[in-house]
Amino acid sequence: xxxxxxxxxxxxxxxxxxxxxxxxxxxxxxxxxxxxxxxxxxxxxxxxxxxxxxxxxxxxxxxxxxxxxxxxxxxxxxxxxxxxxxxxxxxxxxxxxxxxxxxxxxxxx
Amino acid sequence: xxxxxxxxxxxxxxxxxxxxxxxxxxxxxxxxxxxxxxxxxxxxxxxxxxxxxxxxxxxxxxxxxxxxxxxxxxxxxxxxxxxxxxxxxxxxxxxxxxxxxxxxxxxxxxxxxxxxxxxxxxxxxxxxxxxxxxxxxxxxxxxxxxxxxxxxxxxxxxxxxxxxxxxxxxxxxxxxxxxxxxxxxxxxxxxxxxxxxxxxxxxxxxxxxxxxxxxxxxxxxxxxxxxxxxxxxxxxxxxxxxxxxxxxxxxxxxxxxxxxxxxxxxxxxxxxxxxxxxxxxxxxxxxxxxxxxxxxxxxxxxxxxxxxxxxxxxxxxxxxxxxxxxxxxxxxxxxxxxxxxxxxxxxxxxxxxxxxxxxxxxxxxxxxxxxxxxxxxxxxxxxxxxxxxxxxxxxxxxxxxxxxxxxxxxxxxxxxxxxxxxxxxxxxxxxxxxxxxxxxxxxxxxxxxxxxxxxxxxxxxxxxxxxxxxxxxxxxxxxxxxxxxxxxxxxxxxxxxxxxxxxxxxxxxxxxxxxxxxxxxxxxxxxxxxxxx
Numbered sequence: 021x022x023x024x025x026x027x028x029x030x031x032x033x034x035x036x037x038x039x040x041x042x043x044x045x046x047x048x049x050x051x052x053x054x055x056x057x058x059x060x061x062x063x064x065x066x067x068x069x070x071x072x073x074x075x076x077x078x079x080x081x082x083x084x085x086x087x088x089x090x091x092x093x094x095x096x097x098x099x100x101x102x103x104x105x106x107x108x109x110x111x112x113x114x115x116x117x118x119x120x121x122x123x124x125x126x127x128x129x
Numbered sequence: 130x131x132x133x134x135x136x137x138x139x140x141x142x143x144x145x146x147x148x149x150x151x152x153x154x155x156x157x158x159x160x161x162x163x164x165x166x167x168x169x170x171x172x173x174x175x176x177x178x179x180x181x182x183x184x185x186x187x188x189x190x191x192x193x194x195x196x197x198x199x200x201x202x203x204x205x206x207x208x209x210x211x212x213x214x215x216x217x218x219x220x221x222x223x224x225x226x227x228x229x230x231x232x233x234x235x236x237x238x239x240x241x242x243x244x245x246x247x248x249x250x251x252x253x254x255x256x257x258x259x260x261x262x263x264x265x266x267x268x269x270x271x272x273x274x275x276x277x278x279x280x281x282x283x284x285x286x287x288x289x290x291x292x293x294x295x296x297x298x299x300x301x302x303x304x305x306x307x308x309x310x311x312x313x314x315x316x317x318x319x320x321x322x323x324x325x326x327x328x329x330x331x332x333x334x335x336x337x338x339x340x341x342x343x344x345x346x347x348x349x350x351x352x353x354x355x356x357x358x359x360x361x362x363x364x365x366x367x368x369x370x371x372x373x374x375x376x377x378x379x380x381x382x383x384x385x386x387x388x389x390x391x392x393x394x395x396x397x398x399x400x401x402x403x404x405x406x407x408x409x410x411x412x413x414x415x416x417x418x419x420x421x422x423x424x425x426x427x428x429x430x431x432x433x434x435x436x437x438x439x440x441x442x443x444x445x446x447x448x449x450x451x452x453x454x455x456x457x458x459x460x461x462x463x464x465x466x467x468x469x470x471x472x473x474x475x476x477x478x479x480x481x482x483x484x485x486x487x488x489x490x491x492x493x494x495x496x497x498x499x500x501x502x503x504x505x506x507x508x509x510x511x512x513x514x515x516x517x518x519x520x521x522x523x524x525x526x527x528x529x530x531x532x533x534x535x536x537x538x539x540x541x542x543x544x545x546x547x548x549x550x551x552x553x554x555x556x557x558x559x560x561x562x563x564x565x566x567x568x569x570x571x572x573x574x575x576x577x578x579x580x581x582x583x584x585x586x587x588x589x590x591x592x593x594x595x596x597x598x599x600x601x602x603x604x605x606x607x608x609x610x611x612x613x614x615x616x617x618x619x620x621x622x623x624x625x626x627x628x629x630x631x632x633x634x635x636x637x638x639x640x641x642x643x644x645x646x647x648x649x650x651x652x653x654x655x656x657x658x659x660x661x662x
Contacts, residue, residue: 048362052366061469062465065382066468068367069469070472071363072363
């Protein structure tokens with residue numbers, strides 16, 4: 021196998037991984053994280069309902085971006101960055117909730 | 130026309146084809162069963178009618194039936210209760226509590242009963258988890274078989290839902306890329322070239338059906354993947370992050386009924402009076418009633434209505450269960466209108482096509498059928514273009530197997546259902562066995578016959594014969610006769626008997642219509658004819 025062939029193959033699999041499982045994971049993180057930063061709306065439920073209802077749209081937008089961006093490295097950076105930001109938002113919220121529960125438990129006892 | 134660089138257009142064309150090739154056959158199965166599921170309620174009405182049509186499933190006397198049912202049920206199941214009309218407009222009622230299974234997944238356990246609204250008597254009763262209660266259901270089994278195949282391909286949760294969710298996303302990709310790669314969209318809506326090159330003719334037919342069907346395919350793919358992922362993964366994931374995994378709490382929050390607890394025992398108010406009251410508030414018909422905390426002071430009765438005239442959403446009406454007083458009208462989700470609630474409410478009518486009765490259902494049936502046609506012709510085109518490569522010939526055979534064998538396998542369970550139901554036996558397991566056996570036999574025909582065209586014709590002919598014999602199977606196992614159905618006003622029974630007979634005849638005519646390609650003909654010409662068909 022020649023060097024250019026191997027580079028093309030590596031690029032194909034990198035794109036495949038990005039547009040496939042990585043984008044799906046990113047869409048899932050955006051859906052969960054969105055429940056924490058989206059406005060609640062007049063009925064106090066928009067933040068919970070919209071990310072679930074719009075999950076196919078979130079996935080489709082990320083998929084087509086990851087698939088079509090000519091610069092693969094940039095696509096990785098954008099999808100990775102978006103995932104990381106939402107991972108941090110979720111992590112901070114979960115830790116805060118756990119600390120609050122612990123404090124409430126300690127106060128109760 | 131959407132202007133794209135040649136490179137981008139090529140990329141999108143590639144993803145359009147590959148998404149269909151990898152998941153096309155499963156997608157076809159989901160679309161075809163979805164087409165049948167549009168009329169799941171009618172299938173129940175056809176296979177399990179009551180002695181006469183039911184003008185009003187919630188007529189006065191419902192309160193007495195439900196009250197007597199409640200008195201015979203263990204009060205631990207009073208946590209939640211619902212009742213609504215199902216096959217033949219039997220009133221199906223289920224008292225249950227919420228619990229988690231060994232793996233921590235939420236489930237319901239309780240007692241279900243079916244009532245005849247005409248005689249206002251109990252027909253049968255089942256007890257256990259929601260899954261066990263459903264497994265013993267005979268009246269709705271035929272429609273439910275289609276729905277289960279459509280929703281989760283009869284795979285266990287959550288894998289079936291995740292798979293159909295992925296199929297929905299694949300269909301979404303195919304619909305969006307189909308829209309973008311058709312460089313002359315308007316022109317292609319009306320272009321059908323009649324020439325000797327079969328590949329081009331077949332391609333035109335695929336493109337015309339696909340182009341007209343694009344907006345519908347997009348809607349179905351979007352709403353379908355939402356329904357699959359929403360329950361299998363969306364609600365658990367968001368509940369995990371926001372509510373520490375408590376799905377019940379999340380559902381309670383989005384539904385918006387205030388969970389003010391008052392466990393004081395209190396007799397239930399008259400359900401008949403509440404039903405009469407709600408009918409005075411709206412022209413929409415009543416579809417579904419839930420009761421939270423039966424027999425307690427904090428009991429709430431929620432009335433879900435069918436779509437009001439000319440609308441795709443409408444309010445639900447909430448009553449105090451103990452007082453019978455009207456409390457408030459609310460959207461399905463939340464206590465006041467919201468963007469999220471409105472989008473959620475739109476998903477069901479857009480996916481099920483049930484917003485304008487049999488007319489919208491027929492339109493959804495026809496459009497869904499066109500979607501199935503586009504999927505299968507797309508796969509045939511793909512294999513035809515690659516006919517020189519031997520590996521693709523297996524996909525061509527698989528396409529004939531699923532394309533023409535699946536309809537046959539879908540009809541087969543009905544022939545198991547009718548005699549077993551008449552004998553009072555359980556029906557679900559044997560129905561699945563007959564489906565799998567006929568699928569296997571269809572695979573034998575698709576791969577066993579040298580001529581692909583002949584295999585297609587045999588499968589199509591057998592499907593036609595099976596459809597034609599469906600009314601006979603129904604009649605021979607104690608089903609109501611045509612005279613009785615006509616005199617009794619059971620129009621769904623007559624309409625579906627006629628529809629199956631006509632569908633069967635059309636399949637037979639199509640199978641016998643043209644001379645079969647001789648066995649000695651080349652595989653290329655067989656593929657040509659298979660695609661043209």
